[in-house]
Amino acid sequence: MADPKAPGANPLGRWAVIGTPYLWLLVFFLAPFFIVLKISLSDTTIAQPPYEPLLDLSLGWQGVVDWWSGLDFENYWLLTEDELYWFSYVSSLRIAAISTVLMLLIGYPMAYAMAKAPKGIRPALVMAVILPFWTSLLIRVYAWIGILSPEGLLNAFLLKIGLISEPLYIMNTETAVFIGIVYSYLPFMVLPLYASLEKLDHTLLEAASDLGSPPWKSFWQITVPLSLPGVVAGCFLVFIPAVGEFVIPDLLGGSETLMIGKTLYNEFFSNRDWPVSSAIAVLLLLVLVVPIALYQNVQSREVEAKK
């Protein structure tokens, strides 16, 4: 500690401040992952709880040995053998990646225009981007069901103006999932982009234009590179949760769309197969661990830079 007079110079108080949230997160956030790992190595049974072996400490050391020898990688073999799971992972990553690109394409012009807007109305624009995020994801996804379904408002409208002669089937397809993800996560893309575009040093652009650089060239060579931190933060912020998304593919994607979050959910709630859903969770976490670590790296560097 560089500054001995900082709050918590009293060691007991210091440890109470650090220890309380630390312990909470250790017990309720970190420890559960080890339990998931353990159960992913167990076997399914029809019992309460529906997995075995259970660690029976009353048998002493023998109990531990029995428990340990009952663990195996069987569920993981199942995941590699059954194409369903493999497809789920691949299509989750694909859907999340395409949605991220779409959001970047929609979000960048928005954030750029917001940063260019007069100073007085910027807070209102930021507010307008944040507001939908405060509304429940479930409600926002539900709103799209009424619009996209075959007898929904979009089809009714298009049929009325004569643009189509029979209803479009968007509902229960991947297109609907793209719309849902882009719609739900767009604020998370726009805000980091706006934050990095807003603090852009305008004198650089002026200098470029004084030296005869056309606006599009200044945009590509100055604005875009300087907004990259925002692009990176925005992409991570939407890509990671989108990979594991459940509500959107479940409500808009129908049975055709496979996404791993949905597969895990169904495995757990419909099939009551706790070990397999744990194995799916472990693999999903392994897939996401690299982007999550990168995201944290970006985050903590941001905080360090602000200090």
Added chain:
Amino acid sequence: MTKGLSTVNVAALTLGFAFLYLPIVILVLYSFNDSQLVTVWGGFSTRWYVSLLHNEQLLEAAWVTVRLGLLSATVATVLGTLAAVTLTRMGRFRGRTLFSGMVYAPLVMPEVITGLSMLLLFVAIGLDRGFLTVTIAHVTFSMCFVAVVVQSRLVSFDRSLEEAAMDLGCPPFRTFFVVTLPIILPAVVSGWMLAFTLSIDDLVISQFTTGPGATTLPMRIYSSVRLGVKPEINAVCSILIGLVTIGVIAASIATKRAENERLKAERAAAAGR
């Protein structure tokens, strides 16, 4: 970028905001539709709102949701503020990297993983699923959002005020309550609101961690949504949207006003020196 907005910029904003708001506006409009059919406009009516009042299942779920939100947001705000202080004011300590990892990871962790892992913990330690377990789950993910909000305020404010107080012999804990807390209060309040909203909106983590007698409103909405679009659900959603909108706008006006007052007071103090 100070030259004002071009046509392209205005178009980007108009289309972007239309995309963000049109579905919500349509949903609210159709909650006043007299017709049972979603696409047919049968005239203005508030009958779906009236029928909500007789839907006891929904009312009970709403009550559970409100209690859960109040309790979990309050605990999450305390823990999240402590976490933010830890990250910004405690310097280096053993396990700091792990700690900051545990604070940021829940922000992006897929809900199915958080939900499943917490449920398995509760089963492992033999805690019966119900109101308590779902509260613990909500506290855990929302405290991290509080921590991030409060932390950004803590890193941006002038630490010389805290240092001055301590140089004058004010003990650290008192300094926190007398100097730091009043300054970061707007962030703490918005952290609480964020935690409350996350809690009342959450579906997936609640599905995993709740038990009998603690069915939340999003869970009820979800099970009826799966059966199709219903005007009554539009009405519930509209009420929620209305409450959230009023809450957020009121809070932002209040924060703005408090900020202005503070700046004015600071300026007055500086001028009086």
